[in-house]
C-alpha cells in the first residue's frame with residue numbers, strides 16, 4: 001500500500017505484547033512488508049525466546065517487562081496478543097499511558113471484564129479495536145457488506161459451521177499437528193466456545209442485537225474433559241431472525257471448515273473459504289458476490305488511530321456485546337435453558353434485558 005493511500009506518511013510506532021501463534025500467522029506477514037502501517041518498537045512476552053524471535057524478525061527490541069515495553073516515548077499504540085487471561089493487564093497498562101489499543105479476540109475473560117475494558121478505553125479517549133479476523137477475509141467481508149446493504153431483504157435465518165480439525169488423534173488424545181495447538185487451548189480456559197464462539201457471534205452482527213441464546217456443549221476427547229470441544233448454538237435476534245451454528249474441533253479432514261448460509265425475503269448469501277455467493281429474486285442464479293475493498297485488520301486499526309470511524313473493525317463496545325452473548329451461550333449450555341445476554345448499556349453493564357429468561361419472545 002502506498003503511503004498516500006493510507007492517509008499518513010509515517011507508520012505508527014507500537015509495542016507488541018504476546019508473541020505466539022497469532023502474531024506469527026497474522027501480524028508478521030503484514031508487518032514485514034517494505035512499507036508497513038505500524039513499526040513495532042518493542043516486544044514483550046513472558047517467554048523471552050518468543051519475544052526475541054519476533055523482535056528480531058521485526059527489527060524491534062525484546063523488552064524484559066510489560067512496563068519497559070510500553071515506557072518508550074515513541075510508542076503510540078499497543079497490540080495485545082496474549083491469551084485472554086492477560087488481556088486486561090496489558091490493555092489497562094496501555095490505557096494508563098493513553099496508548100491506542102488493538103486487542104486480540106476475545107476482549108476479556110468474560111463479558112463483565114470486556115465491558116469494564118470498553119469503559120476504560122472510552123475514558124482514556126483512545127482508539128480501540130478487537131481483531132475479529134474473519135471480518136477481513138474475502139468471503140465473510142463480502143457477505144457482511146451484502147447483509148449490511150440489505151441485499152437479501154429481511155433476514156430469516158443464518159446457519160452454518162465453523163470447525164477445525166487435527167486437534168485430536170483418532171484415539172481422542174491431543175494431537176500436535178496444528179501450530180495453534182498450544183497447551184492453554186486444551187485446558188479449562190481454552191474451550192471451543194470462547195475460542196471460536198466470538199467469531200461466529202461476530203458473523204451474526206449484521207442480524208442485529210441478540211435477544212436470546214440456546215446452546216449445548218460437549219467434549220469428545222478421551223482424556224479428562226477440561227473444556228468443551230464441540231458446541232451447538234442457537235441465537236434469536238431483535239428483528240426476528242434466528243441463527244443455528246456448530247463450532248467444533250473435530251472436523252476430520254479439515255484444518256478449518258467454514259460454511260455459512262443466510263436466507264432472507266429477497267435472496268440468500270453463502271460464504272465459505274472460497275468466497276461469497278449471492279442469489280436474489282431479482283437475479284435468480286448463484287453468482288459471486290462483489291469483492292469489497294481489500295482491507296486488513298491493520299489497515300482498519302490504522303484508520304481507527306487516525307480517527308476514521310468507518311474503519312470496519314470491532315470496537316471494544318462491539319467486542320463487549322459479543323462477549324456478553326458468549327457468556328449467555330455458556331450459561332445456557334450449563335442450565336439447559338434459553339438465556340438472555342446481558343447488555344453493555346445498562347448502568348452496571350450487566351443488567352439483563354427486560355424479558356424474563358426462559359421465554360423466547
Ligand SMILES: NC(=O)c1ccc[n+]([C@@H]2O[C@H](COP(=O)([O-])OP(=O)(O)OC[C@H]3O[C@@H](n4cnc5c(N)ncnc54)[C@H](O)[C@@H]3O)[C@@H](O)[C@H]2O)c1
Nearest residue numbers: 018019020021022045046047082083084086104105133182
Ligand atoms: N483473530 C484471530 O483470528 C485469532 C487467531 C488466533 C488466536 N487469536 C487470539 O490471540 C490470542 C493469542 O493466541 P495465540 O494463538 O497466539 O496463543 P499462543 O499461546 O500461541 O501465544 C500467546 C503468547 O502470549 C505469551 N504470554 C502469555 N502470557 C503472557 C503475559 N502475561 N504477558 C506477555 N506474554 C504472555 C505466551 O508466552 C505466548 O507466546 C488469544 O486471545 C487468541 O484467542 C486470535
